[in-house]
Amino acid sequence: MRKHIPSSSSLKVFEAAARHGNFARAAEELSLTEGAVSRQIARLESFLNRKLFDRIGSRVKLNPVGEHYAQNIRETLDRLDRETQFIKGLPEGSKSLNISSLPTFSSRWLIPRLGRFRDKHPDITVNISVKTDPYILAESGFDAAIHFEHPAWIGTHRQFLFQENLIPVCNPLILGKSKAPNQLTNIPLIHRQQNPEAWDNYAKENGIILNYPFQGARYELHEMAISAAIAGLGVALVPSIYVEKELNEGSLIAPWPESKILSKKFCLIKSVETSRHESTLSAFEDWLDTEIHKFNITKHST
CATH class of the missing domain: 3.40.190.10 (Periplasmic binding protein-like II)
Structure with missing residues (x-):
């Protein structure tokens, strides 16, 4: 059990209060009393041992610490909401992959071919996100990346795809x-x-x-x-x-x-550790290799 994370209710209250810059409007949005919002904020500040709002009479304003925390909490809550909605929409027994890729490669080459992967593996949903720069793959939420060779990918497994x-x-x-x-x-x-x-x-x-x-x-x-x-x-x-x-x-x-x-050399970048979706990722990897091979044959024959 994580003991260093505030309750989700206090984080939701804080996010609303930070977005509105007003406890009363946050209370109205969340169907709470203004006093309940104030108490939740006070508990959160006590938990963090940091003030998040400056109190000026009856008004409140985020201080720099609060602004930083609000931005990160908002991103975390948004991601949690997206992941929750995605899981709720998954058919029973289905699997998913989260792949990051460069924008033009995704739109012009990868996505137009994904129908063939779906036909071969109808139980696997492939989610594509754009990442233009190398990043730390571990704990990023992505199962793999399609990107060019770069020193920043050190510590990962890289399978060459194409030049x-x-x-x-x-x-x-x-x-x-x-x-x-x-x-x-x-x-x-x-x-x-x-x-x-x-x-x-x-x-x-x-x-x-x-x-x-x-x-x-x-x-x-x-x-x-x-x-x-x-x-x-x-x-x-x-x-x-x-x-x-x-x-x-x-x-x-x-x-x-x-x-x-x-x-540039393009690669499929994977974590060195065994993936939680190893068989699913292997299916995508095999399909991708086949598509690259077919493309190269077509290219060299024209």
């Missing part, structure tokens, strides 16, 4: 009939904020002269850069794995070579 290579793509209307490599000089460049030197490095790798390799619009996500390229705003340097559909349909073209040096 992400960048390729220039643009709307075919921008080039017209000419698709010569030197056309890049005359097209606005689309950049990704996290990789501002990508175009300069790409030009040096392929012997292409770019007059202004650092000029052009910058976008936070590959998804945004791809949308900008489709809209005819310029040429984007994006992972080829994300634009398979557009290249096949012709809404984007890639007349320039794929970079060999601008690449």
Whole structure:
């Protein structure tokens, strides 16, 4: 039994009082008396041995300690509510996986293929969340992460999935009939904020002269850069794995070579310890490996 955690009722009262900045409004929301709210707050402050509110006459205001505690308590209660609603909605005997992944990989590659996993494993629900930076996997609530190789993942088990290579793509209307490599000089460049030197490095790798390799619009996500390229705003340097559909349909073209040096290794990152969902995670891992293999065969045959 945890002896160092306040009661859930006092935390709910505190969260409401902090959100409203007023004990009376918190009492009204929770169908309590203002006195009951005040007593719950007093018990919580006594438990923490810290004041959370400054009392100014009949008014109350969160102090810095209270503001910090309120933010974290709100996130914890929100997560608890989401998890509770999720568990209540699970069919009897079903299983679930919580996977974190990069946003564009999730929307453009992983999620469109998840139907095949569901057909093969209808009893497993896969929940996908976005994490753009590496994080501590243990006790994060996630069973695994799909992310690029990074020193921050030290202490985890990493299974290589694929090599992400960048390729220039643009709307075919921008080039017209000419698709010569030197056309890049005359097209606005689309950049990704996290990789501002990508175009300069790409030009040096392929012997292409770019007059202004650092000029052009910058976008936070590959998804945004791809949308900008489709809209005819310029040429984007994006992972080829994300634009398979557009290249096949012709809404984007890639007349320039794929970079060999601008690449990242993508992995399935798991905890070293045995997962509580080991068999479920193994099923997802096997399916993911099959999908990656099929994608590579298709890619290399085109």
